[in-house]
Amino acid sequence: MSNVEQTKETLLRELNQVLHDAQELIKNSEQQAGEGFHSAKEKLEKTLKTAKTEMHRIEGVVVQKAKDSAQATDHYVRENPWKTAGIAAGVGLLVGLLIGRNK
Numbered sequence: 001m002s003n004v005e006q007t008k009e010t011l012l013r014e015l016n017q018v019l020h021d022a023q024e025l026i027k028n029s030e031q032q033a034g035e036g037f038h039s040a041k042e043k044l045e046k047t048l049k050t051a052k053t054e055m056h057r058i059e060g061v062v063v064q065k066a067k068d069s070a071q072a073t074d075h076y077v078r079e080n081p082w083k084t085a086g087i088a089a090g091v092g093l094l095v096g097l098l099i100g101r102n103k
Contacts, residue, residue, distance in 0.1 A: 008062060015055055022048055 026041055026048075077084045 005066075012055070012059060015051075019048055019052055019055070 022044065026045060
């Protein structure tokens with residue numbers, strides 16, 4: 001798993017936890033009185049619902065883009081095997097030279 005994918009996974013996990021914690025806070029603070037509190041609570045619940053919906057949409061977009069990228073890479077490699085091998089060899093040579101210089 002790449003660093004970008006790990007960061008996305010961590011971000012999504014943390015956002016889910018924030019949403020869960022906010023919902024628990026709302027549930028546990030029901031004893032509070034006053035119209036202002038109830039209005040703020042309804043507004044927060046609406047915002048949380050919107051955030052959850054948007055998070056699910058973003059998660060779907062990220063998954064679809066990852067699938068599309070993988071398919072495009074697979075297609076390119078299948079259509080250009082020698083070019084891909086040449087690029088990989090060039091990158092390997094460059095990395096080897098850089099490692100050799102640092103010793």
